[in-house]
Amino acid sequence: MVGDARLMAVPGSGQGLNWLSASEAARQIARGQITARDLVQAVIDRIAARDDVVRAWSWFDPDRALALADAADAVPMNQRGPLHGVPVGIKDILFTKDMPTQFNSPHFQGHFPNIDAACVALLRDAGALILGKNDTVEFAVNGKRAATRNPHDPSRTPGGSSSGSAAAVADGQVPLSIGTQTGGSVIRPASYCGVWAIKPTWNAVSHEGFKVCAASFDTLGWYGRTADDLDLLADVFGLHDDAAPMIESLAGLRIAVCRTPAWPQAENATLEAMTTTIAELRAAGAQVSDLEMPAAFDGLPDAHKMIMQSEMRSAFLPEQRRFGDALYPELVGILRNDAAQTRKDLVAAQNLAAQCRAVFDELAAPFDAVLTPSTAGTAPLGPDNTGAATFNRIWTLLHMPCVNIPGLVAKDGLPIGVTLTGPRFTDRRLIAVAGRIGAALEGARMG
């Protein structure tokens, strides 16, 4: 169940089946305690009550959702998958064979690829109900903002680009949702909206079937209400470490704190979130120490920009040829290469990223997890400002897994997350450690 502390600002929080975690909902459906229709009806009611404010969906049809639920309820118990009857929201950048996929772009209105993204196919196979499409920043990059508002305060951004996916889970409109991250598009909205999320190790989960932005970085991620929810989808998506994690308690765990070169940009909310988390870790018996990034890592934000924008020029060449200057101005400038980025600089950025990946894997190897900020602070006033990937893009570039741990509330009453990261392919261990930290943070008060 959701801890009340982190959702205190969301109206009606915790009241109704729509607030069940995915794990709990799946369990209750599997035991015949509730039907998929019960759950979907609660979700529909919540969306009906809140959509005027939150606007998390670019496509949603309640009648169709009920029909899916009834079909699921008719399936014999012995033919059901692990997500049977559980509704999931899909970022509107990922293809769904039975719903439009419009990238929140004026140039793709009515766009309707008739195939499923790999993750959507896996979700259906596991028995999940594909509930609808979550609004996104245009092309999951920039340009047109999602219509979505932060459920905790509609004057605030939910973050971008997976705006609707994070807000829908935070607002009790769906227990699970899917996003994508190329800079900070999964973790940032999770921090701003106060929900659990994972951006796994790059290419550990297929992101096939969506509008590519930067193939070296694009990563599928997901949102849930508990660490168990993240695990549930990790199973469905085949995400695994070399060994199953055994994390019984925080006592004795070795946790590194990595403030990253972006640390000077951390605001009070983030400074306090880090301080509070470290204090809770120490109180629980964890060994906390610092992990300093070597000086070479200072070049990573620029390397991220170099690689992302260079790769965008190949990924968006069809759109550049078709729509030209009708694309949004920042994208036009990137595609025209106004910054005069060279292949030489691109290769240097790729080499630096590759070196730092290997170095960070080694630096982080002695630890059970690495604690780092999720965002510079709480959600800024929206909708134009969706926040920045300040504390995310380095990890995206490094291909490292990141889990957002929610639960803390800043002085302004808004949620603030912290990130757990670690070497490549330690995703499941991070979820396990994050779950323990999340439990320790329940009831913690900052400042």
Place this chain on the structure above:
Amino acid sequence: MVGDARLMAVPGSGQGLNWLSASEAARQIARGQITARDLVQAVIDRIAARDDVVRAWSWFDPDRALALADAADAVPMNQRGPLHGVPVGIKDILFTKDMPTQFNSPHFQGHFPNIDAACVALLRDAGALILGKNDTVEFAVNGKRAATRNPHDPSRTPGGSSSGSAAAVADGQVPLSIGTQTGGSVIRPASYCGVWAIKPTWNAVSHEGFKVCAASFDTLGWYGRTADDLDLLADVFGLHDDAAPMIESLAGLRIAVCRTPAWPQAENATLEAMTTTIAELRAAGAQVSDLEMPAAFDGLPDAHKMIMQSEMRSAFLPEQRRFGDALYPELVGILRNDAAQTRKDLVAAQNLAAQCRAVFDELAAPFDAVLTPSTAGTAPLGPDNTGAATFNRIWTLLHMPCVNIPGLVAKDGLPIGVTLTGPRFTDRRLIAVAGRIGAALEGARMG
């Protein structure tokens, strides 16, 4: 025009518009010397005459092809793109909104994604006619072989997995075609069939819109009849170096010869092709010297296998869940991870690959291009044996551009290619140098 030497074994070679290079065909259409219908009719006649033997197409409709040609001929001259009226074959792994995309898999018969791959959208935008789908090895990996035969000798394989794409160009059935390479699937068929081809630097051209195999390696490539044809598509696909290449002559060029750790597997045809090419280079005034790969490079073939198979497990997870043991046995074993590959070994392979990329860029930097074998020998007897990626997979792993130079004929009367490679993002220079070498090889006799 095509040199007769390298197509001596293809019946009817050189007779008719269907044998024009794409560059020449585009020029003649642009000048009004021929119509798109003239060209397409010649292509249709050729396919009708040869399809029983070559079987390069998994989908082709002559009436539709003529309708496309007529529509193209109706477009005013001032509204035409660089490929106006030129037919192109598309490997049946890439999505085409108006034709099925079936991956040559029994599990995807009738599969019909209604969207275009990025390359297909760019081709249409340039005025090309999407002629049909070229047969492929199942999923562009292994399993079910393409029905395609080598146009030079139907008892031989055209190579895989871009079997139909290479054979169609080699047989005069289409001047241009598109393939993909994850191991050696573009360059190997080019060598066996005796056509020009390029596998560009990884991710310099978008491969969005196809069945992903290994995202770190998957690369779009293309086939043509001349180096100019490769350049023509390089423009359409936005492939560019930092500086436009200026290659006036082979005289004074610095060419390295890299025999790679696979050299002991080179057969006589390849040994002679390399010797002959080196002799022609020296005769033309090029400075030829050896480039030795450091010992660390010996690990690259294993690293390629580790990364490819690991990434296949995420890419094919939806198929594994849906089709299970009904997939072909080798794929089942890879997806089940019978080889017990670990994440630790995967990361080690990724680190090795990244290190060697940087090292090779430096080693190759002093040279204008690096000469290396395309295949171990000429096309083996087919259809089950499609040859091996022995001399290709290292370059795919390293992300380096590769151009196959055709023109040499081995003692068995079959074509044998050589590859020009170089640092990342030197694609256009390689095409330019390859064009000069190709001209030097015309009329050259081996042995």
